[in-house]
Amino acid sequence: MQLQVEVIHQKPLYNYVLDYIKSKNFEVVLSKYHEKSNTIRCGDPHILIEHYKEKLRKIEKQLAKARKNKAQEQTKIMAEYASFEVKETALRKNFFRFNKFIKENGEKRERGAIKMKEEKEAIKKWEEKTNHLKGLLDKLESIKNVIDDAIRKHKIYENFFMKCCGDIFKQPGEIVERYELLLETRHTLLERQNNILMTLENFKTDLMRETEAAKLVILGLNTRIFNLQERYENSRYKSTVNENIIVDIYGVAGEKLEEITETKLTVNEMFMSINKTDEIVR
Template identity: 25%
Template structure:
């Protein structure tokens, strides 16, 4: 709404304050007359704007009132829709519960029917299994009679079950002994394989160590030759360093003598240290350069 108001005033100003080219008759008006004319036009524009602003304000209030009424009606409509939607949801929930209950009852009835069919099939299987057991018992009766006759001939056992338990115990003990023997045999084979592997590794390590020892002996001989060579070079370097040191001392003494001779000849006092050979050489170089320049100047002057 603020944007619409701003656009409305902008359009009004553009209509009222458009710059027009003056006619030829206005060229003879004085500046004061033109100023009064402009003020009059500005007053008319302000009055027109105020009138339009009041009209726009009235329209705005009317629109706001209509918006409020529409919002109130919309709230009532939303409330009605909410209540109707709630009513529909409650009815739908009741219908779904009824359908779910009926489906559960049908599912339960079907499940019971399937359970009855399963039990009937299981009963048939049990009957067949019972018949197989009876037939097996009839076939095993000869073993029972045989065990009974054995029990009558021995005095160690009192019942057939004792003989069977003793037999099972002996068989279990035999199985344990066989398993233990197999385990011992496997352990012996593993230890034998480990011993052979260790012997093979030991022979390989000994051969490798012998090769390394030979290589290290060769490296030692080469290193010893290099040490002798470097010792010879070091002695040579020391001799060369001694000669260079002696030569440097002579150069420094000669430089100091030149520097002292120059200072005495020039009757100047220098603060250069006796150990600062480079500064002394620089002073000597400057003095010789100065003398050379003077000789050239003198030679040029004499020839002229």
């Protein structure tokens, strides 16, 4: 049996120095890790058990505190829930009144909107009227400027008129008054003429209406006379026919009377002859 001898290769010295430095650095990093993670770097199990028991007691205290907080929060929530139920009951009781309030508020809002619309329309109309009046004012001012220019241009004629007709008319306003008086007189005469013409037209209309009425009356009378004449002719014709019929009746009656008379005479003669015959026979 051969013995195997492990040959340890020696490394250079600086490699051992590097290994030592690395091991020291690892221990420093490991100690910092235990400090941060709050763990105990110890190999004794009793110490570890006590450490974990202490952690368990802390956790139980935190759990009891959390349960207490939860119970308080639950109590608070139940109180809020009861208050909410009371408020809900009150809200249900006041629902119809609140609905009525909402309805009235809506109606007021609609009336307010209508009133606001009307006010806006009124404001718009007033603005349009104001703009129209402003335009009219500008137009009147332009007319005034034109009139002022015309007055300045015709000032020379006024001066000439005052020099020539100053004895008759003291001021130009008197000419205007005279002109207005003449216009008024002319207007009065025209109204009188129109009234006279209107009266004549009315008289003419009445005359034509009366003439038409008289024509209608005459036409009606002529129609009535024609109808009466026609009826008279018909009656006359019928009377002539009736007279002829009566004459014929009289003629026939005379003939019948003659026949009856002759028959009576014949019967009488026969009766007399029969009587004579009877007497002879007796």
